[in-house]
Amino acid sequence: MTAVVVSGARVEAGGRTILGPIDVSIEPRTWTTIVGRSGAGKTTFLRLIAGLARPTAGRVALFGEPVSDGARILVPPERRGVGLVFQGGGAGLWPHMSVARTLDFVLSCARVPSHERAARVAQLIEAVELGPCRDRRPGELSGGEAQRLSLARALANRPRLLLLDEPLGPLDAELRASMVERVRVLHREFGLTTIQVTHDPHEVEHVTDRTLRLDAGTIVSPAG
Amino acid sequence: MSRPLVAVAVLVFAIVGLGPIVIMVARLDPSSFEGLFSERTLSLLGRTSALGLGAAALATLIGVPFGFLTARTDVPGAPVWRALGILPLLVPPLVLAMSWAGMTSFRGGLATTTLLGIATFPLVALFTARAAERIDARREEAALLAGGVWAVVRVELPWILPSAACAACFAFVFAVNDFAVPDYVSSIGPKYNVYADEVFASWRSSQDTGHAVAAAIPLVALTLLALLPALELRRRQAAVTFDGDFRAPATLRLGAWRWVALVFVLAVLAIGVFAPFGRLVWESGGGARGFTVDNVQAAFGRALELGRVNLQSSLTYATGAALLCVPIAIVLGHASARLVRGSRLAAMLVILPVAVPAILFGIGNIALWNRPATGALYDSGWMVVVLLAGRFASFAILAFAAGCAAIDPRLEEAARLSGAGPARRLTRIVAPALRPAVIGGATLVFVLSMRELDAAIFVPAANGTVLFRLYNAVHFGRDDFVAALALLVVFFVVLPGLVWTLVARRKLEVLP
Numbered sequence: 001m002t003a004v005v006v007s008g009a010r011v012e013a014g015g016r017t018i019l020g021p022i023d024v025s026i027e028p029r030t031w032t033t034i035v036g037r038s039g040a041g042k043t044t045f046l047r048l049i050a051g052l053a054r055p056t057a058g059r060v061a062l063f064g065e066p067v068s069d070g071a072r073i074l075v076p077p078e079r080r081g082v083g084l085v086f087q088g089g090g091a092g093l094w095p096h097m098s099v100a101r102t103l104d105f106v107l108s109c110a111r112v113p114s115h116e117r118a119a120r121v122a123q124l125i126e127a128v129e130l131g132p133c134r135d136r137r138p139g140e141l142s143g144g145e146a147q148r149l150s151l152a153r154a155l156a157n158r159p160r161l162l163l164l165d166e167p168l169g170p171l172d173a174e175l176r177a178s179m180v181e182r183v184r185v186l187h188r189e190f191g192l193t194t195i196q197v198t199h200d201p202h203e204v205e206h207v208t209d210r211t212l213r214l215d216a217g218t219i220v221s222p223a224g
Numbered sequence: 225m226s227r228p229l230v231a232v233a234v235l236v237f238a239i240v241g242l243g244p245i246v247i248m249v250a251r252l253d254p255s256s257f258e259g260l261f262s263e264r265t266l267s268l269l270g271r272t273s274a275l276g277l278g279a280a281a282l283a284t285l286i287g288v289p290f291g292f293l294t295a296r297t298d299v300p301g302a303p304v305w306r307a308l309g310i311l312p313l314l315v316p317p318l319v320l321a322m323s324w325a326g327m328t329s330f331r332g333g334l335a336t337t338t339l340l341g342i343a344t345f346p347l348v349a350l351f352t353a354r355a356a357e358r359i360d361a362r363r364e365e366a367a368l369l370a371g372g373v374w375a376v377v378r379v380e381l382p383w384i385l386p387s388a389a390c391a392a393c394f395a396f397v398f399a400v401n402d403f404a405v406p407d408y409v410s411s412i413g414p415k416y417n418v419y420a421d422e423v424f425a426s427w428r429s430s431q432d433t434g435h436a437v438a439a440a441i442p443l444v445a446l447t448l449l450a451l452l453p454a455l456e457l458r459r460r461q462a463a464v465t466f467d468g469d470f471r472a473p474a475t476l477r478l479g480a481w482r483w484v485a486l487v488f489v490l491a492v493l494a495i496g497v498f499a500p501f502g503r504l505v506w507e508s509g510g511g512a513r514g515f516t517v518d519n520v521q522a523a524f525g526r527a528l529e530l531g532r533v534n535l536q537s538s539l540t541y542a543t544g545a546a547l548l549c550v551p552i553a554i555v556l557g558h559a560s561a562r563l564v565r566g567s568r569l570a571a572m573l574v575i576l577p578v579a580v581p582a583i584l585f586g587i588g589n590i591a592l593w594n595r596p597a598t599g600a601l602y603d604s605g606w607m608v609v610v611l612l613a614g615r616f617a618s619f620a621i622l623a624f625a626a627g628c629a630a631i632d633p634r635l636e637e638a639a640r641l642s643g644a645g646p647a648r649r650l651t652r653i654v655a656p657a658l659r660p661a662v663i664g665g666a667t668l669v670f671v672l673s674m675r676e677l678d679a680a681i682f683v684p685a686a687n688g689t690v691l692f693r694l695y696n697a698v699h700f701g702r703d704d705f706v707a708a709l710a711l712l713v714v715f716f717v718v719l720p721g722l723v724w725t726l727v728a729r730r731k732l733e734v735l736p
Contacts, residue, residue, distance in 0.1 A: 052637050078643045092634030096656045105652065109643035157642060 001064045003028040003161060003193040004049060009058030009068075011044050011217075019044040019217045021058060026210075028063070028160075031187060031194045035201045036214035042197040043087060045214065046163045049195070050084050051077035063160060078109075080161070083154030085147070087165040087197075092150065093138035099125065099149055100134045106156040120156070127186065128152040144175045148182070155186060162187070164196040168203060176203055183207075226646040233555035237621075240614035241577040244588025248437045248580075251591070256434035260441070265422065269442050272400050272419040275337050276450070279399035280392040282341025287348025288388045290492050295353030297476045299485045305493060306353065312496040313346035314717045316675035316691060318404040319710040322698055323500035326507065331413025336406050337399075342496045344395035351391035355384045357472070364473045376476060393454030397447050401581055403678045404695065411699065419443045420678070424583045440584045447579045455571050501714075507707035519704065527708035534690040539716060541605060541689065542673035545612035546666040549620040552613075553665050554655055557624025574625075578618045582678030585615055590682055608686045612673040619672065620665035627661030628654060667720045674717045 002025050010020030019041040026032050034042050047053035049060065051073060060068045062082075067075040086092035094102055103121045112120060125134050128148040138146055147167055154162060164183070168176040184207045187194050196204060201211055213221045293299050294306035312320060321339050324330075330338065364376055403420040410416050423440045478485055510519035528535075560570045577585060589611045593602040601607055631654065639653045655662055677695055680686035690713055697706045 050637075050641060052640075077637075077640050078645075080641075082641060084638070084641055086634045086638065092632060092638045094635055094638070094653055094657060096659070105639075105644075106642040109639070109648070153638065153642070 001028065002026070002061075003030070003063055004195070005059075005061040006048070007059045009048060009055050009060055011041075011048055011053050012056045017217055019048060019053075020055075022048075022217075022219060024212065024219055026193060026195065028193050029191055030209040031184075031196070031204070031207050033201055033204055033208040033211045034195065034197045034214055035199070035211060040214040041217040042214050043165055044217075046084065046165050046195065046197060049080075049161070050082045050163055051075070051080055052084075081159050082161045082163060083157070083159035084163045085150045085154050085165060085167045087167075093146060093153075095138055098135045098137050099130050099141075099152075102149065102153055103156050106153055110157045124152045124156055127155075128182065144179070147179065151179075151183065151186075155190065158190065160193060162192045162194045164194065166197050166199065168198070168200075180204055180207060226650070229555050229647060229650075230559050233552050233559075237552055237556060237574075237617060240610050241617055242573065244585055244592050244614065245576060245580055247591045248584060248588040251434045252437050253434055256438035258435075260438050265439075265442070268417055268419050268422050269446070271333070271417070272443070273446060275333065275340070275406075275418060276396040276400035276446070278337035279340035279344060280396040282338065283345040283348045283395040284388060284392045286341070286492050286496075287345040287391065288352050288384070290345065290489060291349035291352030291388075292356050292384065293485045293489055294349070296356045296473065297478050297482065297485060299478070299482050299489055301486075302489075305489045308493055308497050309349055309489075310346050310721075311501075311714070311718070312343050313350075314671055314675075314721075315343070315500075315714050316404070316677070316694070316710075316717075317343045317402060318408055318677070318691075318695065318698065319504070319714065320500050321405045321408045322706065322710065323503040323507075325409070325412055326511075326703075327499060327503055331409060332416045335413070336409050336416055336418075339405055339409070340399040340402060341395075343405075344398050345492070345496065347395050347398075348388050348391040351387040352384055355387035356380065359383060359473050390454045393450045396450040397454075397578070400443065400446055400450075401678075403581075403583060408698065419446075420581055420583060423581050436584065436587060440581050443581050444579055444584075447581075451575050451579055452572075455568075455575065501711075504707040504711050507703045508711060509704070511703055511707075520708075523704040523708035524712070526705055527712055530705070531690055531693055531709050531712065534688055534693045535712065535716060537605065537608075537685075537688045538674055538690040538713075541608040541612060541686075542670045544606075544609035545616065545673045546620075546670040548609060548613040549617045549669045550662060550666050552617050553620035553624045554650065554662060557621045557665075558628050558650055558654055560621065561625040561628035574618050574621050576618075577615050582615070582676075583682075586611070586679035586682035589614070589679070603684060605685045607683050608680060608689070611680060611683055611686070612676060613669070615676070615679055616669045616672045619668045623665035623668060624658065624661050627658040631657060663724060667724070670720055671717050674713070 004024070004026040006022050006024045008020070009022045011018055022045065034045060036042050044053050048055055049062070051067065054071060054073065055068055056071055058070070059066060062075075062080055065075065067073070067080055094105075097105060100121055103124050104117050107117045107120055108114075125131055128151055130145060130148055130152065133141060133145055133149075136145075138149070141149065151167070162183075167183075168179055180203060183194070186192070187207075196208075198204060201208070212219050290309060294302045294309060299305070317340065320343055321335075324335070324339060328335070359380055364380070400418075401420060403418075403424065406416050406418045406421065420443065423436055423443065505520070506515055508520050508523040509515040509517065556574070560574065563570055580588075589607070592598075593607060593610070595602075601610070635653055635657060636649050639649045644652065675691060677689075677691045680689060681692065681695075686692060690709065694706065694709055694713065697709065
């Protein structure tokens, strides 16, 4: 079953087309990298898949299930089984919650029983090596730690699809390499389908199965 | 956003905030407009506009440098001066007027304009300080490298001035709608009529609510003229900064200029805080008859004894109004901040209760609630709570909406992807992240309710409030009792802010 099928999808804002028409299929358990210049629509593409950007036309299906048809959202973002790491260092992290509370909150949203949550939180913290920071809030984390928390949060509810929006941007070369390796391990371990947006395709070329180039809102090479 | 929650909040706000206005407008008929544009009315309107413009100009002139210097520079003692600078806003303007009247021979329009300018300068200072604090350090450092402190000022002024202009619009609104200060100044010197008097007089003379509503329309138009640009400026200033990526700017070093800045700051505080409060303390101790500490003790003892019940009533009503406003503000503030279409219309409806003159709002409450079915409520203390919540919920809603607009939408998106529903996102992510804005909005409602006189004066139960007692006592000239009671009022008005400062590590946030 194909993980992602986007057919003729288009996103508009303020009367201007910012993405589309897009036609692409992505196979499960693969790692797809999206490249393109700033403003090409890379982030919008991820948001379209996640359900955070409302399409004006076309269809999106995830793992065989249609999730949007034209402007109609058939499956809301929270039911799509998607994890998203936002662009930027600590972007989108909840400033009033510590590392452990953030992960506990996400698990509670999925109705994981409280007696299981502590163990799951500990596992996630261990997976991203944030043990010493478990009681710190995002404002007290370094760029790399914040990014790892973003990753743990995205993976907490065991998504099938992991979306990474330039997750390595603010990190130095050494941290980038270790982060890529960490995500690669988790990608395999959890059997994820990963779509990553990046400015620098070289940093993930050894893990990528396929690279798509976006320009002015459409995929220019190679065709999906 | 959860639709049932929004529906309930809209219904409550529509009843307590918009109901009194709608019922008043419904009483308009063609005859209500007779004599509306007479020469006298137009002259009063011109005078009131001049009063508002003068007060707003003075507030800006003092507030912009005061706010910037105390928030961003190394002026010695800046945090203390900054906190003290809020006091004139918290004190009922009537109390300021009383204390200044004893120290100067200024009377009439100049005195009223100056007093209202002093009373509202903290608004401009607060908005300026807030805007100056939200400038990302990297932007400022780039300016600093390019041309030192002056380059920083040049880069930051275009960022700060819209906020200051927004606050100046609010200062204008406060000034043109104030009834107590012109009334008091008129009682001790030459008569200085303003438009708010006209509305009151129009209702008192004929008890004709239709005529009172018509008389208020020019004042409402004037208020809206000031509020609309204020809201537009506020909307534009709301920037996404509540995120891990924001870097707070460092304190600017003024070198030897900081002593000059200190003199300016202390001069402002002398006019707005030290002199009026010193005067009140002096008067409570006997004043010209001979100041003694025993007299101070006796005056406070008497004020507590005679005013205890009034203080209790005021505190109960103000706390009730603040608590009632919290859930309304959270739901409607969030909904209005996330509106894609109709946000301007929503903002207009939200500010309507503060855009109409307080007197009109008070009369509207009589018209709405003084009927057999709601008679029990009308005669009870709950009526005051309902009136105050209806009048001031706008501020709490706007404070929370400003917080929501400044919060990174990705915080909510991440929660949504995690499976959190609308109510859960609001209560677990948005509200806790904006706790200072929630408590700040509630505190604002509390403070405004404690100093409210103009609207509440019409409701029977509000005759027991401490401001009503103070208003009566002022006109009977009991200086030591009045001064002590005024100081007690001020203490209880600033109490929530003091408690928050002692128990919380974060600032209250009520501004965009």
